[in-house]
Amino acid sequence: xxxxxxxxxxxxxxxxxxxxxxxxxxxxxxxxxxxxxxxxxxxxxxxxxxxxxxxxxxxxxxxxxxxxxxxxxxxxxxxxxxxxxxxxxxxxxxxxxxxxxxxxxxxxxxxxxxxxxxxxxxxxxxxxxxxxxxxxxxxxxxxxxxxxxxxxxxxxxxxxxxxxxxxxxxxxxxxxxxxxxxxxxxxxxxxxxxxxxxxxxxxxxxxxxxxxxxxxxxxxxxxxxxxxxxxxxxxxxxxxxxxxxxxxxxxxxxxxxxxxxxxxxxxxxxxxxxxxxxxxxxxxxxxxxxxxxxxxxxxxxxxxxxxxxxxxxxxxxxxxxxxxxxxxxxxxxxxxxxxxxxxxxxxxxxxxxxxxxxxxxxxxxxxxxxxxxxxxxxxxxxxxxxxxxxxxxxxxxxxxxxxxxxxxxxxxxxxxxxxxxxxxxxxxxxxxx
Numbered sequence: 001x002x003x004x005x006x007x008x009x010x011x012x013x014x015x016x017x018x019x020x021x022x023x024x025x026x027x028x029x030x031x032x033x034x035x036x037x038x039x040x041x042x043x044x045x046x047x048x049x050x051x052x053x054x055x056x057x058x059x060x061x062x063x064x065x066x067x068x069x070x071x072x073x074x075x076x077x078x079x080x081x082x083x084x085x086x087x088x089x090x091x092x093x094x095x096x097x098x099x100x101x102x103x104x105x106x107x108x109x110x111x112x113x114x115x116x117x118x119x120x121x122x123x124x125x126x127x128x129x130x131x132x133x134x135x136x137x138x139x140x141x142x143x144x145x146x147x148x149x150x151x152x153x154x155x156x157x158x159x160x161x162x163x164x165x166x167x168x169x170x171x172x173x174x175x176x177x178x179x180x181x182x183x184x185x186x187x188x189x190x191x192x193x194x195x196x197x198x199x200x201x202x203x204x205x206x207x208x209x210x211x212x213x214x215x216x217x218x219x220x221x222x223x224x225x226x227x228x229x230x231x232x233x234x235x236x237x238x239x240x241x242x243x244x245x246x247x248x249x250x251x252x253x254x255x256x257x258x259x260x261x262x263x264x265x266x267x268x269x270x271x272x273x274x275x276x277x278x279x280x281x282x283x284x285x286x287x288x289x290x291x292x293x294x295x296x297x298x299x300x301x302x303x304x305x306x307x308x309x310x311x312x313x314x315x316x317x318x319x320x321x322x323x324x325x326x327x328x329x330x331x332x333x334x335x336x337x338x339x340x341x342x343x344x345x346x347x348x349x350x351x352x353x354x355x356x357x358x359x360x361x362x363x364x365x366x367x368x369x370x371x372x373x374x375x376x377x378x379x380x381x382x383x384x385x386x387x388x389x390x391x392x393x394x395x396x397x398x399x400x401x402x403x404x405x406x407x408x409x410x411x412x413x414x415x416x417x418x419x420x421x422x423x424x425x426x427x428x429x430x431x432x433x
Contacts, residue, residue: 001029001030001045001117001369002029002030002031002032002042002044002045002048003024003029003030003031003032003043003044003045003046003117004032004033004034004036004038004042004045004046004047005017005020005021005031005034005044005046005047005049006034006046006047006048006049006064007034007132008048008049008057008064008084009048009049009050009051009052009053009057009061009084009085010051010053010376011049011186011188011224011395012062012137012139012188012189013049013084013085013107014049014132015129015139015140015141016049016084016107016110016134016141017049017131017264018051018130018131018132018138019105019110019126019128019129020047020110020114020133021130021258022125022127022128022129023032023114023119023121023122023125023129024114024117024119024130025130026128027117027352028121028123029117031130033073033378035165037074038067038068038070038071038076038077039070039071039096040043040076040088041076041373043077043163044078044079045076045077045078045079045081045117045166046071046072046077046079046080046081047080047081047082047083047113048061048064048065048081048082048083049067049081049083049084050065050083050084050085050086050087051084051085051086052084052085052086052087052088052089052090052154052158053085053154053155053328053329053336054323054326055326055328056326057086057354058086058309058417060088061084061221062095065080065098065101066080066098067307068080068365069098069100069101072100074101074165074268076123078232080100080101080102081101081102081103081105081113081116081117082094082101082103082104082105083102083104083105083106083110083113084106084107084146084158084363085107085158085307086319087104087105087106087107088105088107088108088158089154089157089158090104091104091106091200095311096321098272099302103116103117104181105159105245107159108160109146110347112119113268126169126170126353127171127172127173127176128173128176129176129177131177131180131182133157133394134378134379134394134413135180135181135185135413136180136181136182136183136184136185136186136413136414137167137183137185137376137394138153138177138182138184138186138410139176139185139186139188139211140170140173140174140186140187140402141165141188141189142162142164142165142170142186142187142189142205142208143162143163143164143165143190143191143192143194144162144163144165144189144190145159145160145161145162145163145190146159146162146190146191146194147161147162147194147359148191148227149265149296149332149338150254150265150332151263151264151265151331151332151333151336152264152266152297152325152326152328152331152333153264153328153331154219154328154329154330154331155190157246157330158417159190159332160295162190162191162194162197162198163198164194164195164197164198164199164204165202166199166201166354167196167200167208167211169316170208170234171211171212174212174215174218175215177347178215178217178218178307181217181413182217182218183216183217183218183219183220183376183413183414183415184218184219184222184376185212185220185221185222186218186219186222186224186393187208187209187212187221187223187224188224189225190225191225191226191227191422192205192223192224192225192226192227193205193227193231193232193235194227194231195208195252195260196208199381200419203232205223205226205232205235206232206234206235206237207271208239209221209223209235209238209239209242210238210242212297213226213242213244213245214314218244218376219244219376219415220246220376220390221244221245221246222246222248222390222393223245223246223248223249223250224241224250224393225250225252226249226250226251227251227252228251228253228268228272228273228276229266229267229268231251231276232348233279233283234270234334236280236284237283239284239287240283240284241327241365244249245284246259246390246391247284247286247287247288247390247391248287248288248391248393249280249284249287249288249289249290250290250291250292250319250391250393251289251290252291252292253268253273253289253291253292253293254266254292254293254294255293255294255297255300255304255308256270256273256307256308257270257300257304257307257309258270258306259299259304260297260299260300260385262299263297263298263299263333263337264294264297264333265361266424267330268289270307270311272325273311274311274314274315276354277315282308286390287318288353288390288391288394289315289318290317290318290319290320290321290396290397291317291320291321292320292321292322292323293320293321293322293323293353294310294323294324294325294349295308295309295322295323295325295346295350295353296324296325296341296345296348296349297325298325298333298337298338298339298340298348300325300341300349301339305349307350307354307368308352309356312353312356312357313356313360313399316360316362316364316392317357317360318361318362318364319396319397320353320357320360320361321396321407322348322350322353322354322357323337323345323350324343324346324350325341325346327339331341336367346368357426361425361426362424362425365398365423365424365425365426365428366423368428369420369421369422369423370398370420371419371420372417372418372419372420372433373389373400373415373417373418373419373420373430374389374416374417374418375387375388375389375400375402375415375416375418375430376388376413376414376415377407377412377413377414377415377416378394378399378412379412379415380404380412382401383404384401385401385402385403385404385407385411385416386399386400386401386403386404387399387400387401387402387416387418387430388400396425398427398428399419399427399428400418400427400428400429400430401427401428401429402418402429402430402432403431404432416432417432417433418430418433419431419432419433
């Protein structure tokens with residue numbers, strides 16, 4: 001039997017897939033490339049790890065399922081299994097509507113899915129991963145679920161309450177990754193700054209990062225998905241003092257207007273958020289801040305949106321992404337608010353926000369011209385080494401392009417020193433030092 005597993009959605013799903021793949025491979029089953037076409041005949045069994053967070057992600061997951069179903073009906077695939085957020089959230093509906101799928105499983109139904117494959121789950125393999133990222137970096141999921149009650153978010157209903165992973169288990173998992181050649185850890189969760197409150201009765205993200213930095217072979221540790229309220233200030237001290245902790249914080253703020261934040265059920269206000277950003281920049285000099293915003297949320301009129309534009313213009317975030325509000329059934333917002341902002345207005349606001357951010361990003365990149373930076377080499381393509389500094393995270397940020405006549409394989413996953421020579425809205429150009 002040959003198995004192909006396709007991961008859709010976020011990096012947290014990718015970690016789930018990698019744990020599952022290791023159990024499958026340990027049972028002696030061949031793993032097919034994730035990007036192989038369903039009709040290539042390479043896989044006997046296709047497994048899809050789905051996303052059910054917002055409308056676009058759900059559509060992508062359903063379309064992937066239907067492509068797999070077509071391949072099965074055409075005789076290229078023998079069995080299809082679906083798991084993850086979409087499958088858990090809409091299980092009964094999917095079972096009724098897509099009977100060609102051989103089994104639907106929730107995000108935490110790994111054992112049942114393995115049983116369907118004829119594999120006995122082994123807890124001894126829990127910290128092991130079959131990496132689907134480039135071998136020099138890996139995501140480390142430190143907790144599951146979320147205790148927040150944001151009005152727009154369906155995650156607590158899908159993933160449940162916040163549950164931290166024991167620190168010793170995380171250190172063991174990270175050490176196992178380092179033994180396989182991982183140099184960079186990307187620490188993720190629904191809310192990384194909440195880590196430890198449930199099992200240690202206090203926020204333990206700073207001690208965790210300090211422990212991870214002591215693992216031989218780990219050179220960079222990058223923090224994603226932190227939450228602004230009650231941000232643990234000892235984390236800033238560790239980030240400023242520890243050279244292995246990237247000067248990079250991913251902190252989704254979602255908005256700045258007090259009325260909109262109140263309707264989002266997020267307790268901050270604009271004054272508090274401005275003070276927090278200033279604290280980051282003061283306590284961690286040179287930090288790169290990544291955030292996300294939601295436009296078109298109930299309560300956002302033109303005045304509230306212009307306040308958001310002014311906030312973004314003032315804060316000069318190095319990285320910013322945005323979403324248009326998507327009403328999700330079962331959430332507080334869907335139950336208690338009317339989605340009154342027309343889609344065309346949401347789209348217009350999204351484009352205006354991203355146009356503003358494009359200029360900010362360009363100016364930030366231009367400010368780095370002439371600077372010397374340490375980069376990690378991700379790959380080689382079309383005469384360029386594709387690299388990142390500690391201020392760029394894979395898959396979501398830009399790259400540093402370094403022209404070379406030839407690239408030995410030994411460079412991939414290693415660090416180089418470069419000088420920034422060019423910049424655009426997204427990427428940087430550099431030359432080897």
